[in-house]
Amino acid sequence: MADPAVNETVIGSDTTIKGDMTVESRARILGKFEGTIRAKGHLEIADAAQCRADVETGTVQIDGTMQGNITASDKAQLNATARVSGDLVAAKLIVAEGAAFTGHVSVGPDAVKGSGHHTPTPPAPPAPDASDKSGKK
Amino acid sequence: MHSLTARSFPLRRPRGVLPMARGAGPAGPRQVFCYHCDHPLTVGAMAMSTNCPGCNKPIILEDIVVKSYKAVFNVETCGKLIVKKGGRVVAQKRIVAHAGIESDGVIQCKTAITGSHVRLGKKSEWRGDLRTPTLIVEPGAKIQTSHFSVPDDPLEHLKKNDQ
Numbered sequence: 001m002a003d004p005a006v007n008e009t010v011i012g013s014d015t016t017i018k019g020d021m022t023v024e025s026r027a028r029i030l031g032k033f034e035g036t037i038r039a040k041g042h043l044e045i046a047d048a049a050q051c052r053a054d055v056e057t058g059t060v061q062i063d064g065t066m067q068g069n070i071t072a073s074d075k076a077q078l079n080a081t082a083r084v085s086g087d088l089v090a091a092k093l094i095v096a097e098g099a100a101f102t103g104h105v106s107v108g109p110d111a112v113k114g115s116g117h118h119t120p121t122p123p124a125p126p127a128p129d130a131s132d133k134s135g136k137k
Numbered sequence: 138m139h140s141l142t143a144r145s146f147p148l149r150r151p152r153g154v155l156p157m158a159r160g161a162g163p164a165g166p167r168q169v170f171c172y173h174c175d176h177p178l179t180v181g182a183m184a185m186s187t188n189c190p191g192c193n194k195p196i197i198l199e200d201i202v203v204k205s206y207k208a209v210f211n212v213e214t215c216g217k218l219i220v221k222k223g224g225r226v227v228a229q230k231r232i233v234a235h236a237g238i239e240s241d242g243v244i245q246c247k248t249a250i251t252g253s254h255v256r257l258g259k260k261s262e263w264r265g266d267l268r269t270p271t272l273i274v275e276p277g278a279k280i281q282t283s284h285f286s287v288p289d290d291p292l293e294h295l296k297k298n299d300q
């Protein structure tokens with residue numbers, strides 16, 4: 001169903017980004033990324049990419065190195081060159097022979113429904129009252 | 138004196154778990170490791186069981202095939218664990234299958250350790266921690282929250298680069 005003409009965000013191989021990224025459709029990471037990624041469509045982490053992030057996405061395809069928790073509402077695909085460390089929740093999981101993975105895994109339609117604890121933290125929790133300095137952190 | 142008659146090893150194969158003879162083939166002796174003490178030993182290609190010279194405990198060398206519901210304490214073999222469609226293995230403790238696991242059924246255990254690949258078929262279900270060098274998960278497999286380690290440290294190369 002993915003429209004090939006749909007917008008795709010590409011982070012190039014010579015790029016390093018730290019922060020939070022929200023993508024409406026598709027994203028492809030070829031370089032380095034640190035932070036959180038929220039992609040409604042498809043996320044691809046390419047062969048030489050290094051990603052240290054919590055990810056929430058529809059489908060994710062990993063060929064590179066990934067450190068962080070992954071929640072895929074549809075499908076997570078770990079290809080042979082993937083190196084993943086972190087917890088993974090997905091409706092469907094495909095692991096190719098040769099992929100390396102360590103972490104807790106939950107796979108199945110029910111796993112995604114009850115996966116609230118894997119949701120990446122929002123970028124900046126809004127302070128209820130900036131002037132209140134005596135309050136909690 | 139040729140006393141090569143079938144010798145009954147005091148094997149404790151889990152009840153109802155069917156052993157399967159290794160596929161007929163002219164392969165020569167193979168080396169296996171005792172799953173009790175890791176002692177290496179060389180056995181015949183068609184050997185189905187033996188006693189470990191290291192710890193003197195009986196060890197199963199053949200593949201174990203499960204086609205129905207089997208509740209056991211441990212599943213241990215130097216061969217493969219094969220769970221067919223409709224098969225269900227509930228191991229209270231551990232599963233050790235040195236030659237790997239192939240599942241199209243349901244496997245529940247506390248921990249599973251293999252020395253070769255694990256394949257979870259599209260209709261399979263898994264529950265339990267797993268340590269294996271190679272994992273193949275086909276789309277549709279269900280995994281309940283379990284810790285997977287494939288292999289032990291996938292980010293080892295990054296740590297080396299950092300140093």
Ligand SMILES: [Zn+2]
Nearest residue numbers: 171174189192
């Ligand atoms: Zn032994």
